[in-house]
Amino acid sequence: MGETIQTLPQEAMHESLFLSGSLALDLVNTEIIVRDKKRDMLSSTAALARWWDEACEQHPDDCHFVVLEKPINWNTNLLLEVKMLRTVLRTLYTCLIEQQSLDEDTFEYLNRILALGYPALHKTTAQSVKPVIRLRDPQQGAIILPIALSALHLFTTKDQQRLHVCKNERCILFFYDTTRSGTRQWCSLSCMHRSRSFHNYHKNNVATHA
Numbered sequence: 046m047g048e049t050i051q052t053l054p055q056e057a058m059h060e061s062l063f064l065s066g067s068l069a070l071d072l073v074n075t076e077i078i079v080r081d082k083k084r085d086m087l088s089s090t091a092a093l094a095r096w097w098d099e100a101c102e103q104h105p106d107d108c109h110f111v112v113l114e115k116p117i118n119w120n121t122n123l124l125l126e127v128k129m130l131r132t133v134l135r136t137l138y139t140c141l142i143e144q145q146s147l148d149e150d151t152f153e154y155l156n157r158i159l160a161l162g163y164p165a166l167h168k169t170t171a172q173s174v175k176p177v178i179r180l181r182d183p184q185q186g187a188i189i190l191p192i193a194l195s196a197l198h199l200f201t202t203k204d205q206q207r208l209h210v211c212k213n214e215r216c217i218l219f220f221y222d223t224t225r226s227g228t229r230q231w232c233s234l235s236c237m238h239r240s241r242s243f244h245n246y247h248k249n250n251v252a253t254h255a
């Protein structure tokens with residue numbers, strides 16, 4: 046795990062990740078804008094492994110709902126599968142927010158991932174069990190299935206009016222608004238501050254040059 050994500054400071058990585066309130070949205074949010082350039086936080090299998098570790102800390106119920114019988118094999122194929130799912134989810138959430146009609150292929154793709162697992166019972170103590178999902182093949186679906194289940198959950202049990210993209214027009218992060226008032230507009234407070242100072246700067250510039 047010697048690999049590092051080039052030049053991106055550690056704080057910037059943590060500041061923008063895991064703020065969306067949903068595992069599926071957090072995956073979409075691994076593509077961020079830093080200094081006007083799109084940056085992929087999943088630039089390698091090592092970066093994916095690090096992201097997944099943190100995702101499991103942030104969303105333990107989602108991540109551990111799918112029971113793994115073998116350790117995850119962090120290979121390029123898995124990285125490509127995760128990125129493909131990310132692209133599909135970005136399309137899905139963009140369509141939902143912009144109230145466009147949803148594409149049949151998107152659902153077919155998600156359904157194929159959901160079919161990689163099946164519901165089962167998992168014994169927790171001598172007398173209790175909990176419902177889990179088991180993989181049909183120990184290596185297929187390790188990461189993508191829990192994320193697809195999170196997407197399914199967001200899509201079918203949550204209020205889609207509360208799904209948003211950050212109000213900062215130079216930011217591409219999504220979030221699910223869990224505030225009581227339902228008035229959250231920004232992915233993070235620092236993004237709100239950045240957006241406001243950017244606008245103030247330009248407003249002042251226009252004023253001085255007028």
Ligand SMILES: [Zn+2]
Pocket residue numbers: 211212213216217218231232233236237
């Ligand atoms: Zn933002």
